[in-house]
Amino acid sequence: MECFWTWCCDVLRNPTWFYLLTTVAKLVLVFAVILAFVVLSVWIERRVAGWIQDRPGPNRAGLPLFLLKPFGSKKAQPLSGLLHFFGCPPDGCIARLCRWLRLDREIPTFGLMQPCLDGGKLFLKQEITPSYVRKFYFILAPMLVLGPPLVAAAVVPFASEVSTPFGNISMCVANLNIGLLWVFAVSGLSVYGLTLAGWSSNSKYPFLGGLRATAQLISYEVAMGLSVIPLLMVFGTLNLQDIVHTQATDGWTLLPFWGQGLTLQRWVLWIPMALSFLMFATCIFAEANRTPFDMAECETDLVGGYHTEYSSMKFASFFMGEYAAMVIGSAMVVTLFLGGWSIGFGADEALAAWNEWVAVLCQFVMFLLKLLAFIFFFVWVRWTLPRFRWDQVMKLCWLVFVELAVFNIILTAAILYFVK
Amino acid sequence: MNPAVQAILFYVFAFGALLSALGVVALRNPVSCALSLASCLAFVAAVFFGAGATFLGIAQLIIYAGAILVLILFIVMMLNVKDEHPAAGNWLYCVLGVLAAGVLAGTLSSAALRLPGSTGGRCPVHVLLEHADDLCPVQGSAQAQQPQTTAPTEYGGMLPPISMRDGESDVSLLGKNLFTHYNLSIVVLSFALLAGAVGAVAVGRKLRRD
Numbered sequence: 171m172e173c174f175w176t177w178c179c180d181v182l183r184n185p186t187w188f189y190l191l192t193t194v195a196k197l198v199l200v201f202a203v204i205l206a207f208v209v210l211s212v213w214i215e216r217r218v219a220g221w222i223q224d225r226p227g228p229n230r231a232g233l234p235l236f237l238l239k240p241f242g243s244k245k246a247q248p249l250s251g252l253l254h255f256f257g258c259p260p261d262g263c264i265a266r267l268c269r270w271l272r273l274d275r276e277i278p279t280f281g282l283m284q285p286c287l288d289g290g291k292l293f294l295k296q297e298i299t300p301s302y303v304r305k306f307y308f309i310l311a312p313m314l315v316l317g318p319p320l321v322a323a324a325v326v327p328f329a330s331e332v333s334t335p336f337g338n339i340s341m342c343v344a345n346l347n348i349g350l351l352w353v354f355a356v357s358g359l360s361v362y363g364l365t366l367a368g369w370s371s372n373s374k375y376p377f378l379g380g381l382r383a384t385a386q387l388i389s390y391e392v393a394m395g396l397s398v399i400p401l402l403m404v405f406g407t408l409n410l411q412d413i414v415h416t417q418a419t420d421g422w423t424l425l426p427f428w429g430q431g432l433t434l435q436r437w438v439l440w441i442p443m444a445l446s447f448l449m450f451a452t453c454i455f456a457e458a459n460r461t462p463f464d465m466a467e468c469e470t471d472l473v474g475g476y477h478t479e480y481s482s483m484k485f486a487s488f489f490m491g492e493y494a495a496m497v498i499g500s501a502m503v504v505t506l507f508l509g510g511w512s513i514g515f516g517a518d519e520a521l522a523a524w525n526e527w528v529a530v531l532c533q534f535v536m537f538l539l540k541l542l543a544f545i546f547f548f549v550w551v552r553w554t555l556p557r558f559r560w561d562q563v564m565k566l567c568w569l570v571f572v573e574l575a576v577f578n579i580i581l582t583a584a585i586l587y588f589v590k
Numbered sequence: 591m592n593p594a595v596q597a598i599l600f601y602v603f604a605f606g607a608l609l610s611a612l613g614v615v616a617l618r619n620p621v622s623c624a625l626s627l628a629s630c631l632a633f634v635a636a637v638f639f640g641a642g643a644t645f646l647g648i649a650q651l652i653i654y655a656g657a658i659l660v661l662i663l664f665i666v667m668m669l670n671v672k673d674e675h676p677a678a679g680n681w682l683y684c685v686l687g688v689l690a691a692g693v694l695a696g697t698l699s700s701a702a703l704r705l706p707g708s709t710g711g712r713c714p715v716h717v718l719l720e721h722a723d724d725l726c727p728v729q730g731s732a733q734a735q736q737p738q739t740t741a742p743t744e745y746g747g748m749l750p751p752i753s754m755r756d757g758e759s760d761v762s763l764l765g766k767n768l769f770t771h772y773n774l775s776i777v778v779l780s781f782a783l784l785a786g787a788v789g790a791v792a793v794g795r796k797l798r799r800d
Contacts, residue, residue, distance in 0.1 A: 307621070348761060351648045358656030362628070365660065369621065369667045377667075384664050388657055395652075408761055 182336040189337075196343045200323050207541065208493040212285040214542075215549045222553045228284040292486040300371075300479055307370035312484045314363030315491035319498045322356040325349035326501045327411040329511050329533040330418070330518065332526040341511075341530060342411055349410035350402070353502060354395060357457065360495065361387040364459075364466060364476050367488070371479040379475030382560065383466035386456060389567040390463075394453035396575035400442045400582035401506055414510035418518045422509035423447070428516055435589045442582045447507045449571055449578075454499035456563070459492055460548065462555040465563055500544040504537070508544070511537040599640050607633035620666045628659045645761045 181187050213228075220227020258264045299308065329341035346352055361384055368380015401423065405413050417423060420430035423443050430436065456463040467475030477488045504510060511533035512518050521529035558566070610633060613626030631654045638647035768776055 346644070348644050348648050351645075351652065351761075355648050355651035355656060358652060361656070361660050362625075362663075365663055365667070366621075366625075381664065381668070384660055388660055391657065 179336075185337065192339050193343060196339075196341070197324075200326075200328070200343055201320065203328075203538070204320060204323055204494055204497055207497045207545070208490050209285045209289070210542075211493050211496060211545050211549070212288070212489075213282055214545055215552070216284065217281060218546065218549045219553050222550070228281040289486065292482060295482040297482040297484070300373075302372050303479060304370040304372060307366045308479075309484075311363045311367035311370060312480070312487040312491070314366065315360055316363075316487045316494065317491075318356050318360040318363075319491060319494035322353045322498050323501070325352050325410055326498070326505060327414050327510060328537050329530040330411075330415070330522065332530050340411060341534070345409065345411050348408050350398065350408045350413075350506075353498070354391070357495065357498065358387075358391055360491065363491065367480070368476040371476070373479055375473045376476050376478045379466045379468075379472045379478070382472075383459065383476060386459075386463065386465060386563060386567075389564060390453045390456040390571075393567050393571035393575060394450060394457065396572060396579070397446050397449035397453060398506065399575070399579050400446050403579070403582050403586060404439060404443070410505055410510070414505060414512060417509045418512035418514075419516075422512065422514065423507045425509070425514070428514070435585070438585050438589045439582065442578050442585065443507070445574065445578050447503075449575060450506070451503055452566075453571070454503060455548070455551065456567070458495040458499050458548075460496060461552040462558050463563060464557065465560050468557060496545065496548055497541070500541050500548060504540045504544055508540055510540075596640055600637060603633045603636040603640065607637065621663065624659060624663045624666055627662075628655050631655045631659065643760065645764055 182191070217227045217229075220229075253259075253265055253268070299305065324343040325346050327340075327342035327345075331338050331340045333339075342349075344352075364383035364387070365380045368376045368378070368383065371377065402408065404423075405416055407413060407416075420426070421428050421432070421436065424440075424447060426432065426436045426440065459466055464475075466472075467477065469475075472478075477485055480488060513521070513532060513536050518529065518533065521532060607630050610626040610630040614623050614630065617623050617626060631650055635647040635650040635655070638644075638650060
């Protein structure tokens with residue numbers, strides 16, 4: 171045991187091995203978080219949809235108690251045993267409440283089992299590859315949709331640094347100096363997947379869906395890139411970890427309530443920042459192909475859009491790609507505008523001074539909470555706004571957003587120069 | 591990074607770039623050609639990353655692979671071009687093609703032969719990495735004071751030395767240079783591009799008949 175421990179220390183003391191091991195650990199964590207969030211956001215989507223449309227939504231898929239049958243008959247099942255243990259009458263108020271919550275039939279998961287069961291269903295469905303498709307590209311397209319969001323996640327910081335006896339660990343997989351551009355570059359590549367899916371299906375509606383997706387994604391990439399320039403002018407760096415550090419000490423971009431954030435300049439800068447936030451969030455909606463911008467898979471005029479001909483897991487990977495893009499988009503909005511992992515009000519530094527690991531853990535939880543909140547916002551918008559018309563989408567991008575973004579850049583420059 | 595790892599990665603990515611460049615010429619289906627061009631550009635971007643020019647690599651990915659090639663793909667798909675068949679042998683085209691290829695090959699091989707150290711039978715990339723400090727106009731803070739001895743006169747004289755502070759990214763370096771040394775050229779160039787864009791709109795605009 172002693173020998174093994176010293177061997178571990180020796181391995182970790184080698185900087186290359188230390189770097190490799192910590193990177194792999196962070197990679198696995200980020201990957202797991204994204205895939206878990208894909209499942210979670212499907213659940214949030216359906217529950218919030220149910221809530222908004224005044225219906226229950228999927229709340230019935232729990233862990234059924236008949237799985238516990240080997241442990242006893244229905245009489246001796248957990249609920250009645252538990253009621254008896256606490257001395258509650260079997261038809262009293264508490265018992266009826268428990269029955270209403272279906273506690274006598276299943277372990278409640280509030281429908282969280284539904285996405286897992288959906289995944290299982292899609293996995294077991296028959297895989298149909300139509301005879302007329304261009305096979306190589308037909309198989310390549312879902313991979314190209316699912317891959318880029320997972321790669322883009324590499325630069326998103328999910329906590330600050332910790333120092334260990336072997337070296338410092340920065341809590342993001344790759345702390346690149348051009349982190350923001352990396353996200354743009356890689357998520358821009360996912361347009362290939364949609365285009366090729368539409369083309370390789372060799373059928374009219376998917377093709378139209380692919381064309382729409384291409385035009386929309388390319389246009390909104392331009393607006394998205396222009397809309398964050400004011401932010402970069404304020405922060406002066408492209409490194410996402412540095413951006414979040416600045417926000418942790420000097421106030422989040424949209425909530426500058428502490429540190430340097432209380433100066434006049436920052437409060438005047440709030441106007442272009444809010445404009446930037448509105449544009450960036452809208453562009454993220456368009457980039458993730460979500461309602462009100464889901465022109466590419468608009469059922470009323472395109473059957474199913476680019477994924478009409480897909481079935482089983484290939485279809486599922488399109489959806490996983492869409493939700494992963496939504497998660498990464500939310501992570502970008504949270505990182506740039508809502509302070510990323512920072513807890514706020516100077517709590518980060520105080521916690522880090524007390525115990526770095528606790529600070530990192532709290533920051534990670536904070537980041538996930540913010541992410542969940544923004545995903546909720548995504549879903550809320552989807553079930554509230556109707557779908558735009560195609561020409562409206564294009565007009566919004568080229569005639570409103572691009573001009574507004576350029577104006578916003580000039581406004582920010584003027585504020586930075588004149589207001590001290 | 592370890593120079594050996596760097597050299598190996600360079601050869602892997604360069605081989606990928608060459609292979610996909612070959613695909614652009616050899617594949618029959620125009621969509622496959624466009625996609626091989628995209629993968630070629632991505633490999634070249636990876637080579638840029640390996641050489642430390644991160645911004646150049648990212649720009650390559652965003653602009654060429656992410657936007658321009660998608661537009662090319664879009665157009666190729668819209669036109670619904672059928673598989674291309676090799677044209678019946680027109681000898682003039684053959685002669686011209688061989689001539690152009692020969693000139694290009696000669697230029698490339700002469701450049702490769704002039705690489706420092708390539709005659710000694712050593713890996714040219716390795717030698718280039720050793721001499722990188724002499725060749726690069728961007729100097730570390732320690733070297734910024736020393737005058738550059740070997741000015742590449744055949745490329746229009748010595749470039750102004752640029753001092754790079756520690757921890758500064760190449761993005762800010764590039765920005766500073768573009769807006770100080772090359773400011774005038776950038777403004778002129780952007781006006782030329784603007785004129786081009788306006789011209790394209792004017793040419794592509796539908797004229798009303800009424």
